[in-house]
Amino acid sequence: MPELPEVETTRRSLEAPLVGRRVTHVVVRDRRLRWPIEPDFERHLTGASIRAVGRRAKYLLVVTDRGTAMIHLGMSGSLVRVPGTTPVVKHDHVDIVLDDDGVLRFHDPRRFGSIHWIDGDPASHPLLASLAPEPSDAAFGGAYLHRITRGRSVAIKHVLMNGQLVTGVGNIYASEALHAAAIDPKTAAKRLSRERCDRLVAAVTATLARAIEAGGSSLRDYVDGAGNAGHFQTESAVYGREGLACPRCGNAIRLLRQGQRATYWCAGCQT
DNA sequence: AGCTCACCCTGCGAGC
DNA sequence: TGCTCGCAGGGTGAGC
Known part of the structure; x- marks a missing residue:
């Protein structure tokens, strides 16, 4: 599983293909992650335009004009942008379908990962609020x-x-x-x-x-x-x-x- | 408050 | 070949 370098590498590789894209459709095949994916997740994200791909600690933040999808990869998770025609395999739990026919696909065999929707400021989310400073932050010395x-x-x-x-x-x-x-x-x-x-x-x-x-x-x-x-x-x-x-x-x-x-x-x- | 431990879940390699 | 066991990048929450 991903530690900070893996999450940051994922973030960087997703930035160009995702920013500016609109989400046309969301498919959740299995909600049973570390916490169950909220029932309204698909409704919140569908139609949203992606503004940025951020990161806090090991959480990825897909920031849209409507709110933020917060994604943790747990021990075995990956988040990959694939062509829409890519066959679904076992443990492909969530597809976020984009307006360029690409799909952002969340795959996680062990299901220790998590996906949350955040309406307001991500920093105030309970899972992020009490985290230590980033290693790159001047406060971490x-x-x-x-x-x-x-x-x-x-x-x-x-x-x-x-x-x-x-x-x-x-x-x-x-x-x-x-x-x-x-x-x-x-x-x-x-x-x-x-x-x-x-x-x-x-x-x-x-x-x-x-x-x-x-x-x-x-x-x-x-x-x-x-x-x-x-x-x-x-x-x-x-x-x-x-x-x-x-x-x-x-x-x-x-x-x-x-x-x-x-x-x-x-x-x-x-x- | 800090510390230890169990546990969430699937897959894989080692050893029998 | 097929079984059981132990281990794997993380993190929370119970109970002391």
Whole structure:
């Protein structure tokens, strides 16, 4: 599933084909996503003109003259603009039909994704209102990370993956950023010095930027809005590389379980 | 409030 | 070949 780089790559690839298009028709084949798609979703979106394709954290925002469709890709979702003649396959849950005979197709085998309609300002939607600043935002800096980690005894990796504290970083890039910053993922958040917070923020920002540059990571099935796979997975230093040599110090990369999630790290150079 | 854990769901690869 | 098990990019909410 998509972390911020995959969502941002999807957003960029959809911008040109979608902006200026009008929605002529909406087909929902399965409403059972993380939350059921509201009964009025099709009615709200049909006839709307798309003004912009935005993003907040891992949510895509299809902004129209009538309101905003907020789409989360969950673990296995994709949103692809396909020709209208493209056959529907299993797990193609929603089609947003456009006035150029293209279709914006939402596909999500695991159905951990979600689709909401927002009438007013997206920023005030409950799912977005309490999110942390974007990693690219000036408010997200070493001072911020240092402040929010005081008094928190959880492992720093958990902080990176908590959307209320840091947005856009999921399981792959949490491991990658901690390795880049040479910080042990198990470190209690509150024990990080200000200097290490500076280093970690820089690593998060750089890792996400590099991944966006690579078009995201395609581990199983991720594709962007044009159906293209990313290739960051070939650049990863630790993720998915248990037993292989750490590119920085040569020690064997280890696999550890934090909560229910896998963490890859190097005991040789991450302290 | 912070932390841990279970859970939502399908598919796939490993091991027997 | 066919089974069971464990794991997969995320996020919420219950219960301590």
